[in-house]
Amino acid sequence: MSRPHGSRSAGWAAFLHYGALTGPIIGVLWLFVVATTAAVAASFLSGGAFRPSGLASLILGVALGLAALRLTRWPLVGVSVVVMAVTMLVGIGPVATGQAPGWAFWVAVFATGIGTGLGLAKMLHGLPLARLTRHEFEDAVIRFLTGFGYLFFTFIVAVPFYVMLMTSLKNQQQLVQNPLDFSLDLSQGWHLFDSYVELMTTFNFGSYLWTSFYVSLLTVLLTLIFSIPGAYAVARLRFRGAAMFSRSILLIYMVPMIVLALPIYIAYSMIGLRNSVFGLVLIYPVTTIPVALYMLQGYFRGLPAEIEEAGLMDGLSRLRVIWKITLPLSLPALASVSLYVFMIAWNEFLLAFMLLDDPSKFTLTRGVAMLNSSEIPRQHLMAGSVIATVPIMVLFLGLERFMTKGLTAGSVKG
Amino acid sequence: MPDAVPPKGRGPLAKREARLAWGLLLPTLAIVSAVVIVPLLSIAWISVKPIGLADLRPPAPVARENLRGEAEDLRLQYRVRNSSRSEPIGDVTLRDTLPEGLTIREADSRCEINGTAIFCDLGDLDGGGRDEVELFVALDGDADPDALGDMAEASTPQISGSADNILTNAEFTTANFARIFDGGEFWRVLGVTLFYAFFGTVGALAIGLFAAMLLNRSFRGQGVLRGLYLFPYVAPVIAMAFTWVILFDPFSGSANALLLRMGVTENAINFFGDRPLALIMVTVFEMWRYFPLSFLFILARMQSIDDDMYEAADMDGASPFQKFWFLSVPQLLGILSVLFLLRFIWTFNKFDDIFLLTGGNAGTRTLTVNVYEQAFAVSNIGAGAAVAVVIFACLLVFSIFFFKFVSREEGL
Numbered sequence: 121m122s123r124p125h126g127s128r129s130a131g132w133a134a135f136l137h138y139g140a141l142t143g144p145i146i147g148v149l150w151l152f153v154v155a156t157t158a159a160v161a162a163s164f165l166s167g168g169a170f171r172p173s174g175l176a177s178l179i180l181g182v183a184l185g186l187a188a189l190r191l192t193r194w195p196l197v198g199v200s201v202v203v204m205a206v207t208m209l210v211g212i213g214p215v216a217t218g219q220a221p222g223w224a225f226w227v228a229v230f231a232t233g234i235g236t237g238l239g240l241a242k243m244l245h246g247l248p249l250a251r252l253t254r255h256e257f258e259d260a261v262i263r264f265l266t267g268f269g270y271l272f273f274t275f276i277v278a279v280p281f282y283v284m285l286m287t288s289l290k291n292q293q294q295l296v297q298n299p300l301d302f303s304l305d306l307s308q309g310w311h312l313f314d315s316y317v318e319l320m321t322t323f324n325f326g327s328y329l330w331t332s333f334y335v336s337l338l339t340v341l342l343t344l345i346f347s348i349p350g351a352y353a354v355a356r357l358r359f360r361g362a363a364m365f366s367r368s369i370l371l372i373y374m375v376p377m378i379v380l381a382l383p384i385y386i387a388y389s390m391i392g393l394r395n396s397v398f399g400l401v402l403i404y405p406v407t408t409i410p411v412a413l414y415m416l417q418g419y420f421r422g423l424p425a426e427i428e429e430a431g432l433m434d435g436l437s438r439l440r441v442i443w444k445i446t447l448p449l450s451l452p453a454l455a456s457v458s459l460y461v462f463m464i465a466w467n468e469f470l471l472a473f474m475l476l477d478d479p480s481k482f483t484l485t486r487g488v489a490m491l492n493s494s495e496i497p498r499q500h501l502m503a504g505s506v507i508a509t510v511p512i513m514v515l516f517l518g519l520e521r522f523m524t525k526g527l528t529a530g531s532v533k534g
Numbered sequence: 535m536p537d538a539v540p541p542k543g544r545g546p547l548a549k550r551e552a553r554l555a556w557g558l559l560l561p562t563l564a565i566v567s568a569v570v571i572v573p574l575l576s577i578a579w580i581s582v583k584p585i586g587l588a589d590l591r592p593p594a595p596v597a598r599e600n601l602r603g604e605a606e607d608l609r610l611q612y613r614v615r616n617s618s619r620s621e622p623i624g625d626v627t628l629r630d631t632l633p634e635g636l637t638i639r640e641a642d643s644r645c646e647i648n649g650t651a652i653f654c655d656l657g658d659l660d661g662g663g664r665d666e667v668e669l670f671v672a673l674d675g676d677a678d679p680d681a682l683g684d685m686a687e688a689s690t691p692q693i694s695g696s697a698d699n700i701l702t703n704a705e706f707t708t709a710n711f712a713r714i715f716d717g718g719e720f721w722r723v724l725g726v727t728l729f730y731a732f733f734g735t736v737g738a739l740a741i742g743l744f745a746a747m748l749l750n751r752s753f754r755g756q757g758v759l760r761g762l763y764l765f766p767y768v769a770p771v772i773a774m775a776f777t778w779v780i781l782f783d784p785f786s787g788s789a790n791a792l793l794l795r796m797g798v799t800e801n802a803i804n805f806f807g808d809r810p811l812a813l814i815m816v817t818v819f820e821m822w823r824y825f826p827l828s829f830l831f832i833l834a835r836m837q838s839i840d841d842d843m844y845e846a847a848d849m850d851g852a853s854p855f856q857k858f859w860f861l862s863v864p865q866l867l868g869i870l871s872v873l874f875l876l877r878f879i880w881t882f883n884k885f886d887d888i889f890l891l892t893g894g895n896a897g898t899r900t901l902t903v904n905v906y907e908q909a910f911a912v913s914n915i916g917a918g919a920a921v922a923v924v925i926f927a928c929l930l931v932f933s934i935f936f937f938k939f940v941s942r943e944e945g946l
Contacts, residue, residue, distance in 0.1 A: 160792065163792055163795065164788070164792075169795045170796075172796070218795070254853045255853050255854070258854045258855050259854060262854055269745070269748040270759075273759075273762075273763055274759070274762065276822060277762055277763060277765050277766060278762070279781075280766075280777045280778065280781060281769075281777075283777060283780070284773065284777040287780060295786060299783075299786045299790075300788055300791045300795065346565060349558035349559070350558060350559050350561075350562035350563075352558060353554070353556075353558040354559070357552070357554060357555035358551055358552070359551065359555040362555070367937060371933055372566060374879050374880070374883070374929060374932075375570060375574070375926070375929065376882075376883030376884075376885070376902060376929070377883070378883075378885045378902045378905050378906065378922065379574070379577060379922040379925055379926055380570065380573045380574075382573075382577060382580075382905060382909055382915070382918055382919060382922055383572075383573035383574075383577050383919075384569070384573060386576070386915065387573075389590045390590065390592075405565075406565060406566060406568075406570070409562060409565070409566060410566065413562065438554055463768060466770065467769075467770040469770070469771060469772050470885060470886055488770075488772050488776070489772060492776060498786075501776055501780070502776070502777065502780065505770075505772070505776055506773070508770045508772065508773050509769045509773045512768060512770065516761075516764070516768045517761060520757070520760075524760070524764070
């Protein structure tokens with residue numbers, strides 16, 4: 121038997137299982153994906169007019185898809201770049217160009233050419249023109265989906281952040297003139313950061329940063345102080361109601377914030393805690409304690425009980441066991457929980473929005489919400505967003521290992 | 535020799551352990567019940583009260599102190615008024631201390647003077663009513679009347695009264711519930727909420743599954759990509775929501791400019807302002823922002839699947855799609871369904887995202903946004919509380935489902 125697999129069941133979309141069909145189809149789809157990506161990217165980079173052309177993608181895609189079956193990687197890339205350059209110069213390429221700076225045109229040419237060539241070489245190389253086995257066909261489809269996936273996700277994640285950052289560096293006139301133009305005018309020098317300077321000086325964002333920071337830090341501390349003993353009790357000690365208790369933690373964790381926010385608003389209005397950072401620090405930990413309890417009890421359960429029992433045998437009291445054995449062993453979990461709680465408190469918007477009215481006491485998110493008014497230019501709003509985003513991102517990237525662990529350990533909540 | 539019997543009931547050690555457990559739990563229990571249980575009860579209470587935003591400030595007597603006149607006519611004057619225009623206040627009393635340097639010559643008949651302590655019983659004050667108390671005083675020696683006047687104005691007299699508080703009285707109404715269930719409005723809001731919760735959750739799960747499959751292999755840059763794909767979730771919702779609003783702005787948004795240039799559309803599209811596009815957009819935002827969570831959980835589960843199984847499947851000649859359908863999907867079904875239930879509940883409860891993106895306009899008002907809308911935009915706290923009670927009832931129903939289900943799915 122020449123083909124080891126898949127001869128009995130033909131599998132999915134069997135009529136496509138010919139290299140001469142699969143190659144061109146994947147060629148067309150991939151070329152169109154790359155052309156669209158390149159067109160959008162070139163537009164966002166230069167403000168020029170680029171758009172993908174379906175017809176050109178169809179014709180060239182078929183050709184390149186067939187070529188990919190025969191050529192190895194670098195020749196294919198070469199052919200692809202040359203084809204793109206020629207067709208786009210004539211104006212019939214897969215990326216149609218309107219008014220645009222020259223460099224952006226060449227960026228589009230090379231991005232489309234290299235992207236198409238490399239991608240197709242990876243997806244299609246070595247496939248025969250004739251009938252494919254089910255494995256060969258499905259592997260090619262999966263490689264196409266993988267390539268598409270990487271482009272798609274990187275794009276949808278990167279574009280909003282790119283737009284946020286670049287808008288914050290523009291001025292009103294540039295924004296109105298061409299909303300697509302995100303290129304930086306470096307000749308402005310330090311004036312690029314005018315929005316930030318204004319936020320820091322006239323809008324008091326320095327103090328909001330500080331408020332957000334210490335509110336988040338206090339929230340983390342209070343949350344840990346309250347949740348560590350509780351989580352330990354639920355995880356380790358046997359008492360009636362332990363199971364029910366660990367369920368009710370999850371139930372409380374599901375209560376929507378807005379349902380609690382209304383009575384809290386009423387109570388705070390009546391006892392005069394509204395409009396005070398102290399009131400906020402009182403309420404934030406309560407929103408995070410259930411999460412922390414939930415995460416920590418899961419971790420404590422996973423610790424071997426024998427170590428603690430050894431400590432008990434050696435004459436330590438339970439509390440000393442927690443302090444001397446359990447906590448040092450759970451440092452990674454504590455780090456995850458702290459980071460996660462810090463993130464929740466830093467990003468919290470609803471309570472800060474409802475409870476704070478006095479601009480001198482705002483947290484960062486409340487300050488950004490204040491910028492959302494028709495009188496304040498958009499680049500200020502985006503600069504405020506960047507100021508709110510950057511610290512948490514730096515923290516996240518620096519401690520990503522803990523953060524991902526923290527997120528998986530306890531939260532499906534957003 | 536008596537037979538050895540196993541101990542029955544709970545021994546002293548078990549009791550001690552339970553005591554310790556409750557001791558450790560007590561602070562947490564106390565604070566959580568104070569801020570979760572009490573508000574939940576109070577919201578149920580408020581939902582059957584006819585109460586508006588303005589009623590949060592209960593009627594109270596307000597007093598102002600002044601030193602007026604000169605020489606023979608010098609008098610300490612207290613002006614009292616009712617802060618509420620409609621509600622009467624009963625048993626209004628006023629207490630103050632006489633500033634040093636003054637002696638009382640003649641007091642208002644309603645006041646008792648005891649040394650430097652002043653106590654006046656002013657009786658009832660009608661809604662919007664005013665009252666005045668005057669105490670004729672004399673200067674001691676060479677005291678400066680201006681300084682004394684400033685001092686008198688600076689010190690605040692203590693004033694109290696008992697008014698009927700709408701929050702605590704026995705007046706109940708079903709008008710709040712009647713109001714929110716009135717007309718088709720409620721069902722439309724519920725429909726929007728369910729659409730948003732269902733498609734937002736399913737979409738986030740599907741995209742998350744896709745992303746997890748992409749990253750479930752080791753290659754250089756895998757860590758970087760994983761970090762990048764988590765960005766939408768880690769960044770503050772307010773920053774992300776405003777970025778989307780600006781990106782999709784109908785007049786000056788980049789997305790519209792791009793679509794116009796590409797010739798996809800003739801006119802600018804109002805992404806967050808047109809029905810039903812706005813609802814679709816907020817759902818897409820939800821998918822975009824929360825796919826990282828599903829992705830993280832699914833990836834964690836994928837990495838814990840044993841490789842042996844796939845090797846065995848390879849030996850049997852299973853194709854890649856077959857391995858996905860017949861091996862990966864069944865293995866992931868547990869985490870997927872738990873994630874679906876949890877995320878569905880939380881999306882159902884979501885407030886910030888829609889509030890920031892559309893403010894609940896253009897057919898995107900969900901139940902949670904409706905709480906805010908009723909309580910603050912329409913200033914009807916009672917109706918807002920009624921919506922909150924409905925949300926809580928939905929939550930209870932969901933959680934019954936959840937616990938029936940999750941008790942079988944260990945680990946989450």
